[in-house]
Amino acid sequence: MKRLFAFFAFLLISLPGFSQQRDSIQEPLIPADKIELLKNINITFGMRMEYQAYTFRGGDNYYNGLQFSNGFTALGISGKLHERLSFQFRNRFNKNSDVQTLDRLGGNIELAYIDVKLSPKFNLLLGRMTAFYGGYEYEFSALDVLEYNDIYGNALAFVTGAGITYQATEDHKFGFQVLNSRTTHYDDLYGDIEADNIEEPDWPVAFVGNWRGSFFDGKLQTIYSLSHSYEVKSRGTTFITLGHKYENENLSIMYDFHYSYEEVDTKGIITGVISNEQVSEDVSYMENWMRAEYQFSPKFRGLLTLMTSTAYDNVKSSNDHIRTSYGAIPTIYYSPFKKLDLRFYLAYIGRYYDYSSFAEETYGVRSYNKNEVRIGFIAPLLLL
DSSP states (O other), X not given: OHHHHHHHHHHHHHHHHHHHHHHSOSSOSSOHHHHHHHTTEEEEEEEEEEEEEEEEEETTEEEEEEEEEEEEEEEEEEEEEETTEEEEXXXXXXXXXXXXXXXXXXXXXXXXXXXXXOSSSEEEEEEEEEOOOOSSTTTSOTTTOSSOOHHHHHSOOEEEEEEEEEXXXXXXXXXXXEEESOSSOHHHHHTTOBOTTOOOOSOOEEEEEEEEEEETTTTEEEEEEEEEEEEETTEEEEEEEEEEEEEETTEEEEEEEEEEEEEEOSSOHHHHHHOSSBOOEEEEEEEEEEEEEEEOSSSEEXXXXXXXXXXXXXXXXXXXXXXXXXXXXXXXXXXXXXXXOOEEEEEEEEEEEEEOHHHHHHHOOOOEEEEEXXXXXXXXXXXX
């Protein structure tokens, strides 16, 4: 009994000293030479949440609704690992996470690439990235765009490949990319929908060229691009974008022109109208997009987005006009904080889809409109 008492007494005396040794960490969990690396790492968390009130009217059809919605939620990590090597990664949580059959990444992974600085003027990009399309509508993240026009609303923006940029002068930069034209195989993308003489190509590839220009001390800027891609064998899409931006003090005005000629309908708009279980061929889309922003005060900013999009079928023969869509999005932003980019907004989104008499008579479609009011917030938060 005395021996047992002595044993417990020894434990009571020795354990506090043992605990103090274990709790006092002599070396940091993150070594000092690694802490310096964190200074070059950025972690962002972007959110857009809104309350929506919407109506739909078309022919004899009418419906309305109210709901909360998470329009955008994404976590991004970027950093400079070396003076000549950086990376970008972004996971958007409200997108399909299924692994894509062609490039083997989940659809929710929007960015996953490295940027290698080959020389003071040349950079090499490898991985899943944004295509170098032109226009300022495309420059905005989906966090900041309440509704895209028809082409970018249906285009595949994030694909895997390689790109190179060349900073020719301080005001002019050129880019070129070779990319997969899609993230999935043809059968997975279109299912049972087929078209005559359609075959899977050896490589569904896209070639994209881009020019960024700056004039008059940056007051006038341009983003032009030309691309050609093959979604199926021997049939491709030619896409031209011309983007312009004027910026002076509190006012900025952007205007884009887009034209896409598609031997196989990649946007799916005309295919959806014809709806005969075949992919439409020989189609084109032509668009205009404009956005004006004005800073009324440090806390209030107003913007107006206007857009049109026209779709044609059988371009090389009869050039059938199918529909023209119109859009208007006036928005007011309120930013209560000086050093934190948190914006509350009130917006109206009006879209009108006007089908031609040819489309109405041939395919039985009817014009319709959508109206929506949104109240929400946008928060591109920098966590680290």
